[in-house]
Amino acid sequence: MSICRMQNRTSLVLRHYLNCRSNATAAKSLVAGEPKAPSMVTNVPGPKSTKLLQELNTIQMAGSVQLFGDYKRSLGNYLVDADGNVILDLFTQISSIPLGYNHPTLVEAVASPEAISAMINRPALGMFPGEEWPSKLKNVLLDVAPVGLKQVTTMACGSCSNENAYKGIFFWYRLKQRKEQGIDVDKIPFTQEDMDSCMVNQPPGAPKLALLSFKGAFHGRTFGALATTHSKPIHKLDVPSFDWPVASFPHYKYPLQDNVAENKKEDDRCLEQVESLIEDWKNKNMPVAGIVVEPIQSEGGDHHASPEFFQRLQHIAKKSGAALLIDEVQTGGGSTGKIWCHEHFNLDSPPDVVTFSKKMSTGGFFHTPEMRPKQSYRIFNTWMGDPSKLLVLETVMKVIKRDSLLQNASTTGSMTLKGLEELQSEFPHLLNAARGRGTFIAINCPTTRLRDDILSRLRNKGVQLGGCGDIAIRMRPSLVYQPHHVHIFLDKFREVLKETK
Template identity: 65%
Template sequence: MAQLCGGGVTPAINFGRLCLKQWWKSGSICQNIYIRNVSSLVVGEPDGPSVKTSIPGPKSKQLLDELSAIQQTGSVQLFVDYDRSIGNYIADVDGNVLLDVYTQISSLPLGYNHPDLLKLLDNPFNVKAIVNRPALGVFPGSDWPKKVKNILLDVAPKGLSHVTTMMCGSCSNENAFKNIFIWYRKTQRGENIDFTEDERSSCMINQSPGSPPLSILSFKGAFHGRTLGALSTTHSKYIHKIDVPAFDWPIASFPEYKYPLEEHKSENEAEDRRCLAEVEDRITEYNKHGKNVAGVIVEPIQAEGGDNAASPEFFQQLQRICKKYGCAFFVDEVQTGGGPTGKMWCHEHFNLDSPPDIVSFSKKMQLGGYYMKEEFSPSQPYRVFNTWMGDPGKLLLLQGVLSVIKRDSLLSVVQKSGEKLLNGLYDLQKEFPALLFAARGRGTFLAISCTSTKLRDDLVNRLKQKGIQSGGCGEYSIRIRPALIFQTQHAEIFLDQFRQVLRETK
């Protein structure tokens, strides 16, 4: 466990486990390394973080200057040495090694350079799948049907038999909207009714009836992507949306709970009822004005918007409202899918009456796409289409990921590590009530709120200087998004360093 100090040797902090302290200096910065008697799921993973320079360091700053000359780099935090990064640890170009609880915005299921994934490229057939990247909608390889069935459909949400592959989360949601609109219009026309000439000609000039004024309902605080259509359902940060034209689509309130949950049961139940009533109001309002709501999109946990959670009862009732009004129930699992909540799909926690109509994925699933019920698959070709329609190379990676998840029982690891993390966050918010509140989440998909945005940003920055790569979400929350190989000893490192940062906060 790395610890920066002002120089010299200070007494070791007793963290209740075997540790070995090694000291060295780089300028005025010195470092602790704590070596634990524990085993990692990735051979060769460091025993803890180590920080040798300020972050970003001099090499990162130099590279930032070079890149800034040719593109916008305001979002770049540091430059990574991906050769030296391994497991739960990310190494930068200045020789710093950080425990990564952010994992490339929650997109690395097995951390860095997992040996099982590296071995995939030892197979020449797999290399050719990467080199000869096909236009899957037109020229798929002979093994594509088998791979889609054995890899993607093997982990499909229960009740969803069809899948469309895409490149990323945004384009997955964007194209799933098209499936919803196509399905909705098909139900209005009837199964055997073809397009009229008026529809064919009017759609070419963006007019009704060929381009109907249908809509998708989304929620305040939601994030569903930054592409043009998906952006009309994203409401987390103004910087994503400002100056960009948007559809006039309905927006409803997402529950804002009071914490601790067990102490505010009646208030939070009332909040569910308020938000659900608003959903119905928006649907009836838009339907009345001819902008029929074809679908409702919702995240199981609003990630970018601040890790906002809702109860299983909220989602159960939301699905019932969708059925009542003939809307598709679309669950966006781009961030929550693939295991971080302790189940393969977060909506499995909700005990829904029936499967969602559509579930999108990306991030930890390595490629984008969406599962759907058979009736949402278009009858005609080219209605949902692009050149690549996904990537066979990424599906190979997913195959390796799923194999490791099963072999190493990683969903159980997530549940155990998540319990350790969440209990630790509960302890910290009790210890520092003037700084923290509302620890929450499922599995290792966790967050805790700070009392101000300024404090949150300061804590995230100082955690980095202690060897912890974390991230923020919403206005004042710190989010935790470790890999599925994140174990209880990693949770201890994070919690120890977080406590130290909090103690040093003035």
């Protein structure tokens, strides 16, 4: 069948699908046809999800599965599960679906011949990219790059983006060291000793270098990324790792305006630790080549740090000759009201590296020209991303601009946060420390048990949220989360809190 005929067929299916939904349109919804409210027919997981889970469990360890989705029937902010429950999804696949489910503009875009070709002819991008690849990178990714970062490498997921970005930092650091030793790196990039020793994982070819990360951080589960992940022991147990420094990340007291002096002391405490760990590792002959940090520490419990903390962290990195990598895998893509959360921090200069994935549809990292490897194949794998994901991102960014979704995240976020602050005043024994930027919002419960219980009862009423850290409830709605969804969420949340003994 030709691509054009396939496209016609896809359009018919699409039209039928959208027509079926149009009678349920909520007023002024950013996604036409979206349901007006959650509707639950079973508790979650319902009987169908439970049966599917048993089936999946015979094939793999599926203990983390919470429900099975019916993604063909899901729309906008509403996830339909296998049992027919229509759930207001404010967690969106661990913070990953930028425009909610089956956004009509996206459905239309992926029915184009270009998208069909991208999906079925996936190139090995490091060797055989399509002719449109350089202009796509420029027009889509560089168009939204953090200010000052004009180099980009795509990858498949968050962990592999960090993993490869870490390698880039080490290449940069070794090049700097060689230059400092007076080596003409253009003539002799590597010595024979470097080449022989790296093959048996020994220095100088496999050098003793470190990355500094933070307690509670999450940067992924591959070997290098895992060495900088410290959110939960279960992620790390039994895996050999590096002896790298781990500093405290600020844990603030809320409300911020009543705890300014104390929180400033917390910044000082953490930054002093960063400086002294860098010194300790230098004395161990394992210098810190880079500092890796999340703009909001997400998996670890939604810990925020002040713009001043990040400004001072960048100064420390520069002073000690280390690169600064900001991991925007979870925060990037618009939910904080800017595409990049670190752009709220007014840094003196761009970070050296910014990694992304999740809402950005494709993984990858932006970096300065200095972070670019001097030899090919050093940052490389078979796929190196996926052009079809860049097409999705292209449309996502168009919709973000067309529908002013960054502004929407700011206003809907403020409204939600205000509502949560009211709820924590009403139920101070159940909730505290409401915090957030845009719709990237969290609130704490007194215990893990209570947090998990509230999340599960809220889901049975039709609202899906996530947990993070030991006691936080986190919100990660899509960018089409609007004021009428805020009301539904807050009403259901209040019901659950009222019913909590």
